Amino acid sequence: xxxxxxxxxxxxxxxxxxxxxxxxxxxxxxxxxxxxxxxxxxxxxxxxxxxxxxxxxxxxxxxxxxxxxxxxxxxxxxxxxxxxxxxxxxxxxxxxxxxxxxxxxxxxxxxxxxxxxxxxxxxxxxxxxxxxxxxxxxxxxxxxxxxxxxxxxxxxxxxxxxxxxxxxxxxxxxxxxxxxxxxxxxxxxxxxxxxxxxxxxxxxxxxxxxxxxxxxxxxxxxxxxxxxxxxxxxxxxxxxxxxxxxxxxxxxxxxxxxxxxxxxxxxxxxxxxxxxxxxxxxxxxxxxxxxxxxxxxxxxxxxxxxxxxxxxxxxxxxxx
Amino acid sequence: xxxxxxxxxxxxxxxxxxxxxxxxxxxxxxxxxxxxxxxxxxxxxxxxxxxxxxxxxxxxxxxxxxxxxxxxxxxxxxxxxxxxxxxxxxxxxxxxxxxxxxxxxxxxxxxxxxxxxxxxxxxxxxxxxxxxxxxxxxxxxxxxxxxxxxxxxxxxxxxxxxxxxxxxxxxxxxxxxxxxxxxxxxxxxxxxxxxxxxxxxxxxxxxxxxxxxxxxxxxxxx
Ligand SMILES: Nc1ncnc2c1ncn2[C@@H]1O[C@H](COP(=O)(O)OP(=O)(O)OP(=O)(O)O)[C@@H](O)[C@H]1O
Ligand SMILES: [Mg+2]
Numbered sequence: 008x009x010x011x012x013x014x015x016x017x018x019x020x021x022x023x024x025x026x027x028x029x030x031x032x033x034x035x036x037x038x039x040x041x042x043x044x045x046x047x048x049x050x051x052x053x054x055x056x057x058x059x060x061x062x063x064x065x066x067x068x069x070x071x072x073x074x075x076x077x078x079x080x081x082x083x084x085x086x087x088x089x090x091x092x093x094x095x096x097x098x099x100x101x102x103x104x105x106x107x108x109x110x111x112x113x114x115x116x117x118x119x120x121x122x123x124x125x126x127x128x129x130x131x132x133x134x135x136x137x138x139x140x141x142x143x144x145x146x147x148x149x150x151x152x153x154x155x156x157x158x159x160x161x162x163x164x165x166x167x168x169x170x171x172x173x174x175x176x177x178x179x180x181x182x183x184x185x186x187x188x189x190x191x192x193x194x195x196x197x198x199x200x201x202x203x204x205x206x207x208x209x210x211x212x213x214x215x216x217x218x219x220x221x222x223x224x225x226x227x228x229x230x231x232x233x234x235x236x237x238x239x240x241x242x243x244x245x246x247x248x249x250x251x252x253x254x255x256x257x258x259x260x261x262x263x264x265x266x267x268x269x270x271x272x273x274x275x276x277x278x279x280x281x282x283x284x285x286x287x288x289x290x291x292x293x294x295x296x297x298x299x300x301x302x303x304x305x306x307x308x309x310x311x312x313x314x315x316x317x318x319x320x321x322x323x324x325x326x327x
Numbered sequence: 328x329x330x331x332x333x334x335x336x337x338x339x340x341x342x343x344x345x346x347x348x349x350x351x352x353x354x355x356x357x358x359x360x361x362x363x364x365x366x367x368x369x370x371x372x373x374x375x376x377x378x379x380x381x382x383x384x385x386x387x388x389x390x391x392x393x394x395x396x397x398x399x400x401x402x403x404x405x406x407x408x409x410x411x412x413x414x415x416x417x418x419x420x421x422x423x424x425x426x427x428x429x430x431x432x433x434x435x436x437x438x439x440x441x442x443x444x445x446x447x448x449x450x451x452x453x454x455x456x457x458x459x460x461x462x463x464x465x466x467x468x469x470x471x472x473x474x475x476x477x478x479x480x481x482x483x484x485x486x487x488x489x490x491x492x493x494x495x496x497x498x499x500x501x502x503x504x505x506x507x508x509x510x511x512x513x514x515x516x517x518x519x520x521x522x523x524x525x526x527x528x529x530x531x532x533x534x535x536x537x538x539x540x541x542x543x544x545x546x547x548x549x
Contacts, residue, residue, distance in 0.1 A: 025435050231416050234378075235477065236406035237433035239399075324398055325373075325380045326338075 030244070037248035040221075041256075051217050055257025058210050059304055060264040062203035063296075067265065069196045071290050072188075085162070087148040087169050088177040098146040101174055105150060110165055115149040122147060145176065207307060214253045214311035218246050222319045233323055243316045247309050254308020258301040265292060328354040328485060328516040329375055334384035336370055336540075345370055346540040347384070352518060352533075354484070357511040358547065359527045360520040362537035368520035371537065372487045375518065376408050377401050389484055406434055409478030411488035415470045417462040423449070423473050424458040430481045448476040452506060468499040475503070479510060486510060488519040492526065500526050 041048040089098055098116060105114045122144045127133050150169065152162055162180060169178040222229065229242050269291040276289040329352040336345040345367045352358050360368045373379040374386050377393055386393040389407050396404060409430075417426050427448055431441045449455045452472035462470055471491060478486055488507070492500035504526060511517055521527060527534065533547035 022435075025437065028438075029435065227416075228418055231418060232429065232433060233402070234376075234405065234410060234416065235430040235433060236402045236404075236481075237429075238402040241402075241433050325377050325401070327380045327382065 033245050033248050037245050038252050040245070040249060041252055051213065051253065052256050052260055055210055055213060055253060055304070056260025056264055058206045058213070059258055059261035059300065060268075062199055062206050063261055063265055063300055064268060065195065065199040065202060066296075067269070067290070067292070069192060069199055072192050072195070074290060085150040085152070085166055085169060085178055085180045087150055087175055088179075089146040089148070089174050090176045091145055093146055093174050095146075097174060098148070101172070102148060105148065105169075110153050110161070112151040112153040114151070117147040117149065119144040119146060207303070210254075210257065210304060210307045211311040211314075214250050214257075214308045215315045217253065218250055218312040218315040219319070221249065222246065222315060226319075229319070230323065239320050242320065243313070246312045246316045250308035250310075250312025251305055252308070253312075254305040255301060257308070258304030261304070262292065262297055262300065328352055328356070328389060329518060330385075330387040331371075331374075332385040332387075334374065334381045334386055336367075336374060336379065337382045343367065343370070344382075344540050345374070345537075348537075348540075348542045349384075350535060350542060350545065352516060354516055355511070355514050356533065356547075357507065357517040358519070358533040358535060360518060360535050360537065361522065361524060361527075364522075365539075366537040367540045368537055369489050370540075372410075372489050372518065372520055375485070375487055376410050377404055402433070406430065406481060407483050407485060409481070409483040409486040411471075411474050411478045411486070411491050413490040413493045415462070415474045417470060417473055417477075419461065419463050421461075422458065423454060423460050423462060423465070426462060426473055427476045427480050430477060434481060436481075444480055445476075448480040451479070451509075452476045467494050468496075468503075471495065471503065472506075475506060479515070483515070485516045485518070488517070490521055491519065492521060492523055497526070504530065 089101070093101075095118065098118075102114050102116050105111055119142045123136070123142050126144070127136055150165075152165055154161075166178055166180045169175055232242055269289060273289050280288070329350075331348050331350045334345060334348045338344055343365055348371065360371060362368055370379065374381055374393070375388055377396065381394060384394075388404065391400075391404055391407075393404070418429070421429075424445055427445045428441050431444060436444070446455065446458070449458055452475055454469060454472055454476065457465060457469065462473060465473065475488075475491070478488075486507075491507075492503055495503065500523065507517055507519065508530075519527075533545070535542060535547075536544035
């Protein structure tokens, strides 16, 4: 008898179509439950949207600044001042030699006359300059490295090469500016990462707590479902889907917020770029980022709901 | 079908519970559980439905050793044990139909099958016309019958009832006992806790008497 007793097994049947039907039902009914209390759902979703939009916005800002730094071709260019005794012919020859180098893109030649004209125009010292009996300015070559985004070490090497040329008096690269800019950008990037982690935790807690309140208001229902033989996964399922919807819709609201923000920034950014004659264009959301954001917020929603339900299910086990 | 081997149940911070109860209810049997208030009737039923676990001793239901049953398997046991409560435990925001359908829904029964079986169960308790009503619009007796329909809709081999006639008048109570006897005639094992000795005496069925957690009388034993 006891052997037979130990062998007692429960009948369990599984059908894929039944499983699909059950999931499809819960998929829509959990969305319907959000719609049943529109105000509360809307407020929760707005909070989620803002929480997701903050790190996402910062992330995009960092990306744009980086693009801006890359576009700043002039920043990495090297100003080469030739010696006073170098004449027009020698300067032109040097331009040809330099342009042939593979690590140099373009060389712009500014003659002393051009420099003087520009200086006269910009400085306002026009009449004072007339007093000079000859033009004291040297030939200047503006050298663009072939790869403006090259590591600063490479540009440093090019700079040293140029300095050592016999015709060259002085070579200067205005790289500090770029380096500082990139340093600030790296800090912003780190802040965006930390903010993402913090706000991911916030999203988890917001969704977890929302689901927890939902569970509280449906305690009796959960108890009855378990009394008639509902499994934990049956109880869990609608809440997981609810968490999924919170994540997905909260993420969508964040994307809309970011899209609106980039729309309102696009005009001013273009005008700024025009002022600097830059080809810079404000970059918005790309598809990969948008799907990543939606995917992550969905996962956070499901995970937050899972934590809340499991915490409650733990209290429904029979007492010893 | 239901067997207790020296089962004790103590609640933390309470002197109540069960003390070394042994009993055996055969398949297809219908038995009553009586005793004064606080004697442990509800506690015994809760051990059978695994709403509580025994502190000592072994409980067997439909050949499953409940002492060894894992949490994961509790739902499967509950699908083999229909439970009826004095306070009905119905979902007040769902129709009578949906309430009765619940055990089938959680077990993943197919849609058409659910429809057919719920209608059969409601027909059995005489509530087919009230299928679309909400439980709170029904009388106490009607709500009790919804609870009974829910307990038997999945045709479980065991049905437990905790004071199913507690608030009902004698006529209604007899009607409900009639229903239980009909279930018993198709082979269902029933264990019914009740105070109402006047109601069960004429039936001449097995009666177990509890007193302060001890089984003091069992009319089924020779
Ligand atoms: N969850 C609990 N925690 C602590 N003590 C409990 C608990 N449930 C029951 N008890 C105690 O166990 C004893 C038996 O309770 P039980 O509910 O089984 O009695 P009963 O025979 O069903 O009584 P009644 O006829 O009033 O329903 C009582 O003394 C009660 O105080
Ligand atoms: Mg009781």
